[in-house]
Amino acid sequence: MNKTFLVGLPEASIPTxxxxxxxxxxxxNLDGMDAFLAGRRVALRPHAKTHKTPMIxxxxxxxxxxxxxxxxxxxxxxxxxxxxxxILVTSQVVGExxxxxxxxxxxWADLMVAVDSRENLxxxxxxxxxxxxxxxxxxxxxxxxxxxxxxxxEDAIRLARAASELPGLVFRGxxxxxxxxxxxxxxxxxxxxxxxxxxxxxxxAEAVRRAGIPVEIVSAxxxxxxxxxxxxxxxxxxxxxxxxxxxxxxxxLDLPFEYALTALxxxxxxxxxxTVVLDCGMKSISVERExxxxxxxxxxxxxxxxxxxxxxxxxxxAAELRPGDRVKLVPSHCCTTVNLYDEIFVVRDGxxxxxxxxxxxxxx
Numbered sequence: 001m002n003k004t005f006l007v008g009l010p011e012a013s014i015p016t017x018x019x020x021x022x023x024x025x026x027x028x029n030l031d032g033m034d035a036f037l038a039g040r041r042v043a044l045r046p047h048a049k050t051h052k053t054p055m056i057x058x059x060x061x062x063x064x065x066x067x068x069x070x071x072x073x074x075x076x077x078x079x080x081x082x083x084x085x086x087i088l089v090t091s092q093v094v095g096e097x098x099x100x101x102x103x104x105x106x107x108w109a110d111l112m113v114a115v116d117s118r119e120n121l122x123x124x125x126x127x128x129x130x131x132x133x134x135x136x137x138x139x140x141x142x143x144x145x146x147x148x149x150x151x152x153x154e155d156a157i158r159l160a161r162a163a164s165e166l167p168g169l170v171f172r173g174x175x176x177x178x179x180x181x182x183x184x185x186x187x188x189x190x191x192x193x194x195x196x197x198x199x200x201x202x203x204x205a206e207a208v209r210r211a212g213i214p215v216e217i218v219s220a221x222x223x224x225x226x227x228x229x230x231x232x233x234x235x236x237x238x239x240x241x242x243x244x245x246x247x248x249x250x251x252x253l254d255l256p257f258e259y260a261l262t263a264l265x266x267x268x269x270x271x272x273x274x275t276v277v278l279d280c281g282m283k284s285i286s287v288e289r290e291x292x293x294x295x296x297x298x299x300x301x302x303x304x305x306x307x308x309x310x311x312x313x314x315x316x317x318a319a320e321l322r323p324g325d326r327v328k329l330v331p332s333h334c335c336t337t338v339n340l341y342d343e344i345f346v347v348r349d350g351x352x353x354x355x356x357x358x359x360x361x362x363x364x
Contacts, residue, residue, distance in 0.1 A: 003343060006352045011345075012326065014352065016266040017284035019341040020328065021245075021356075023348040025260035029244050030063060032256045033226075037064070042230045045069050045088060045219065047241030050335045052360035053344060054082030056244065061086075067110070069239045073098050074363025077105065082359065085109035088138060088219070090175065090239065092148060094120055103127035103135060103168070112136030112172055112217075116149050121162050121169065128168030136172045137163040138217060141204050143176035143197035153207035160213045173217030174208065176201035177239065182224030187254055194228035202234035223250055223257075247334040249289050262295055262328035263337065264345075265310065267321050276300060276321050278310040280329060284340055285310075289332035296328040297321065 006013055014020065037044055046060050049071035057068050057079055067086030070076040076087045085108070093102045093113045105111050106128055115121055115137055128135040139159045142149030150156050156174065163171035178197035184190035198220055205218045221229035221238040229235045242250055245261035265280035282305045285292050291302040292310070299318020304311050310329070314321060321327070331337040338344070339361055346354040 002355075003345075004355045006345070007354060009352055011264075011347050011350050011352060014264060014345050014347075016264050016326070017280040018264045019338065019344050019358075020262050020264045021344050021346045022260045022262070023346050023353055025258050026244060026346075029246070029257045029260055030059070033240070033243055034063060036227060036230060036256075040230060042235055043237040045237045045239055046244070047071070047090070047239050048075055048079055048360065050241035050245060050338065051344075052078070052338055052358045052363070053356050054079055054084060054359050055354075055356040057082070057084045060244075066237065069241070070360075072364050073101055073105075075360040076111065077101070078360035078363050080105055080109045080111070088112045088114070088136075088175075088239075090114050090140075090177070092116060092120060092140075093124070096123075099123045099127050103131050103133050106133035106135040107131055110136065112138050114138050114140040114148070114175060115159060115163070116140045118159065118162055121159065121166060125166035125168045130168075133168060134170050135168060136170050138172055138175045138219065139163065139208075141174055141176040141201055143178055143200045143220075144181070144193070145177060145179045147179070149176065153204045156204050157208050157211045157213070160208045160215075161211070164213055171213065173215045173219065173236070174201060174205050175217070175219040175239070176204075177222065178220060178225055178229070179222060182222035183249060183253070184224070185252060190224065190253075191228055194225040195232060197225075198229050198232040198235055202232070205234060223255065224253055242334050245334040245338075247337075248293055248330055248332045251330070259295055259330050261334050261337070261344075262330055263292065265327050265329055267323050267325045267327065268309075270321070270323060274313045276312045276314060278302075278312070278327060278329075279308065280310050281305045281308040283307055285329055286331045286333040286336040286340070288336065292329035292331050294327050295330050296326070300327065302329070
């Protein structure tokens, strides 16, 4: 149901559980990234898998982003259909149906996809050429995460050459996500791991160039390593996503961003002297890393979540909570929490300023 009728009403009118964005904190996070990028030669291609919301993508583009990253082809479709037409799909697009969809999208947008196999290249080439499309190709390099990506500069060169020669494709460059480094708590250790990953990616890009193949894009970084990759010579763009919202996992690091996204919950039961039950369970907030933490009521500790309930306890000396009271919860993972909602309520000074559809929720 369209809930834009709530615009202008007090935050207390939002039905819970709900996903709420503090507009001022969100803007300060955007400002923080802008301040870092100012005077640097690296560009920002923020990851839409975090917000899945075209309106946020448009805001990021208006602030100078060169495009968006998407984790899935479905996310890319949602962004492109909303007029955001400079997209890098950071996962491999494999399977007859998805290859056809990617080739079709490439007729209408500047679309790039990550590849790490010759077979996938051939499939993409066949479909793009058949439609008269020009599909961009980014060769993914495994920089230490042990997930997708080629494992050697020689493999990267072979794929880059094939992408340059096959019809319907345009080789654009390389990417390498240092996901194994982004959550390292110790700053020195995180810098060491991030720089090693960046070095491997840049050295591979130089090997491709020495083979006579131009490399336009060298893409890297998550929110935890944005400033490490952003200062590493040879990295051309950053794929950071969670900086706009933040969550408990990134909140443990020394990052210049603040909590902007919360799940708004209501106290529905006080069955014991220190027991509190909220209407925000696993179907409303991500718990894959740790339980959520109350932002608006620090005296409450969340102990466990079931499907529709969060059970917590009030710590000694904390203020009282009664049925009907509202609590804002910070998720352990913002990206997977957003995927549980159809809309984001944007709140400023205690009132609903906007309701943004999460158009790419569940998009594959």
